[in-house]
Amino acid sequence: MPENRQSNYDQVIENWRLKFLEMDQEELIRKFQLEADEEFLYIITFQKDFELTEKRIHYRRWEKPWI
Numbered sequence: 001m002p003e004n005r006q007s008n009y010d011q012v013i014e015n016w017r018l019k020f021l022e023m024d025q026e027e028l029i030r031k032f033q034l035e036a037d038e039e040f041l042y043i044i045t046f047q048k049d050f051e052l053t054e055k056r057i058h059y060r061r062w063e064k065p066w067i
Contacts, residue, residue, distance in 0.1 A: 040053050041053075
């Protein structure tokens with residue numbers, strides 16, 4: 001019978017996703033001086049812009065509309 005196993009990478013990503021959802025979002029915004037709106041927290045990591053969302057529970061590349 002095939003085993004359904006996650007890679008270590010996938011396990012770490014899932015663990016941090018769950019930790020992120022438990023964090024106080026307002027505290028993160030203040031502590032790291034993040035831009036935010038009702039849906040996203042906007043971060044820069046590895047010199048690339050990303051948006052984080054609780055609703056979609058993932059992050060994606062943030063395309064700045066003014067560039």
